[in-house]
Amino acid sequence: MMDDLNRLTIAAARDGLRDKSFTSAELTEACLGAIDGADALRAFVHKTPEIARAQAAQADAQIAQGAAADLCGVPIGIKDLFCTEGVASQAASRILDGFVPQYESSVTAQLRGQGAVMLGKLNMDEFAMGSSNETSVYGAAVNPWRRAGSDTPLTPGGSSGGSAAAVAADLCLAATGTDTGGSIRQPAAFTGITGLKPTYGRCSRWGIIAFASSLDQAGPMTRDVRDAAIMLGAMAGHDPRDSTSVDIPVPDFEAALTGDVRGKRIGIPNEYRIEGMPDEIAKLWEEGTSMLREAGAEIVEISLPHTKYALPAYYVIAPAEASSNLARYDGVRFGHRAALDAGDGITEMYEKTRAEGFGAEVQRRVMVGTYVLSAGFYDAYYNRARKVRALIKKDFDDVFAAGVDAILTPATPSAAFGLGEMSDADPVRMYLNDVFTVTVNLAGLPAISVPAGRDAEGLPLGLQLIGRPFEEGPLLNAAYSLERSAGFVAKPSKWW
Template sequence: MSELTKLTIAEARDRLRAGDVTSTELTQACLDEIEKADALGAFVHKTPEIALKQAAAADARIQGGAENPMCGIPLGIKDLFCTQGVPSQAASNILDGFKPEYESTVTTQLWQAGSVMLGKLNMDEFAMGSSNETSTYGDAVNPWRRGNEETALTPGGSSGGSASAVAADLCLAATGTDTGGSIRQPAAFTGITGLKPTYGRVSRWGIIAFASSLDQAGPMTKSVRDAAIMLGAMAGHDPKDSTSADLPVPDFEAAITGDIRGKKIGIPKEYRIDGTPAEIEKLWSLGAEMLRDAGAEIVDISLPHTKYALPTYYVIAPAEASSNLARYDGVRFGRRAKLAQGDGITEMYEKTRAEGFGAEVQRRVMIGTYVLSAGFYDAYYNRARKVRALIKRDFDQVFEAGVDAILTPATPSAAFGLGEMTDADPVQMYLNDVFTVTVNLAGLPGISVPAGLDGKGLPLGLQLIGRPWEEGDLLNIAGSLETAAGFMAKPKRWW
């Protein structure tokens, strides 16, 4: 394996500026690794010609004195982001052959910064899933293994391809999206850093929608510092997104000082859930000790409506999905079913959607349509919206009381085997989001930091939840936790 692909964004930036390496060399090293890693199922649309062209342009910019820290950095892009002229399918059969004529705001900003696109990454279909097993491309696979077992493990979902690619050093970083934990859960399962920004910090324009009031794009990286650097390029106001916040983008990297003395870190009692493995409970306690040793004050807090978060999420998210996915009907773009003689437009809709959407997407569209229907709108959807407001109020009250961040586990377990949960009750899979969905419902920033290994040698993550719009402060606290944890483990190469 090339040592170049193991670099962090910060390390690569410094070496690119010093002239020790070129973006073309860095990009070619990543492309070579990607070609040898098909067993991981991470990259689903490879774009070597685009990558090398962008890398050459980045080299010219760097020689001209370009200052942007993302210039010349090779990235993987989740298949949810529309990329001009490159397949953007949201891992769904219904968008087979779709090549957008436009570029998402996030990728536009990354290319303007001088970043390089290596290709598109695997994911759960329309970002609906926690294990990357609902993709039309097939499963993405975690580069980590349990001890000496050969069982293929999930990299988490929905940003499973992004997590797998970063953990396996196929790219220096990747974009992800997070609707209920889809950046933070896969980051925890693969031993990388995943940041979900405040809702509205990063434009959603050109990102294929799942649940519009919950979706938020963010960076998936090898370190907290890298997350800060990449967020700086992704964030910013976008008039094309009505929910984009017109706020200045601070220097997130400069906020990482390592000094968290006097910060107040909350430990929510409601996150102590029956059945949580002892290893995760122990790591959570250890994380609190690490932050205390760094000078933070650890306080117990209460978020009383946490127990309603999962049912609330699984009413609101499918409701918004059923509305957003109504546009995929075989008329304007994507797949259209073959029609029999005499079939009309209704049959075209029915056949196209039946064969285009996978089982999990169909399940969520049906749930969403049900809770929005006339007889159940108040009983389910309106009630869920009211509970969502109460969940947000819980966080508001905690932050008003002086808490700077909240420490929780990122996931209720380490990575599980592919296929181990798919045949069971789908609710068992949904429980993977138990620690993460509250953050999306409240629109808050959250970050998963790798903090240890379980007894079988698999990575475990801790989650920090921050105040709205204060990603810099959150990243600083996360950086302190990262330093104290000293997580350096990497998966043994088998692919």
């Protein structure tokens, strides 16, 4: 039993810690051992064993006193986008090399306050820009899953690829992720875990390195839906330091998990039946629909007419906000500064620092963003994209106003692809991975990816449920019903 502690769910670990079956110190050692044996996955990029052991000892003392929170003593991984006091936080970018914040992000501070144990920082795409974790300065994280009979390394998805790989490979019991256009849900689907993107404003963005401020949202990446409910409860809450944080109570999300969806109306959007959708994805979607129908939900066909404009709008708005947010990386205040030649002025310092510090994908998006915000093109691109975004949000509002409780769609257009298979000269091929997920960020809605089946090569596939704003409880309950019906329990075979 002690050898397998790192395989536990949060809920099982919580129960075992309470009834003294094992200690947080033992649980933490099991995870640290698994991490040390999994360097081939490149999931953890800054290991913090000393911090983890100290926090585990504190958690054990707290549990002994009998007043411990749900996450007390539970070892988790933190995406490298979250600032962690005294621990390198560099958003997988060379430009933040050597940056060690003297403060803690609100979300990680809340997790720490609950007694969660930090095992280290997790790999990701540079500044969260990417769908495959291949833009990371640390090198790509690797999916613990393999195609049947193949040794081809696969992507764990992006940008929260390290978080997904770590949870799927049992290196930690759960991990934080962030989702700007699908960066929690797509990697969750690719690795057979659960990933929840909360409503915009549910979790504080303070201390999370910004990509696109009107789209970014932190959320949990866990083994199952119950764990996602527990962890969201610890991460969520109002933060006066984040002006977009919403001041509403955080309900007991775990208590919402009855599995009863009788009478709930689940919408199936016609516009998500995209051209060229693989048969396996279409079949999985049909099976998920049948599972919810058999559980007593009412299935209704719905229309979200502006869906086809979501990707173009997203790839105008997100780079525009990124170009604004990334202007602070200039070699002056923190992070990398390029070596300068005699006679170089401040302009040359900015140019050389950014050329050396930013990777190709970040440079591409900054340039796209600067272009769409420039005087001659602002109305043609950025303003038009904002109007499209409003229409996409209205589509969802209309559907929910008509009595739909949640919307069921595929999470991704395919299973995990091989590392390098998409990184050809056409970046649009990679961007198309976000086709089912970006609408949710544009509309600020909560959504969850649940593993629901496998493709012909044995790789996991996920289904996405989209909920009403700030109704994560009912959304998690619908996901819980789907999870129980799908019965997905497969794990990757250990090759690393």
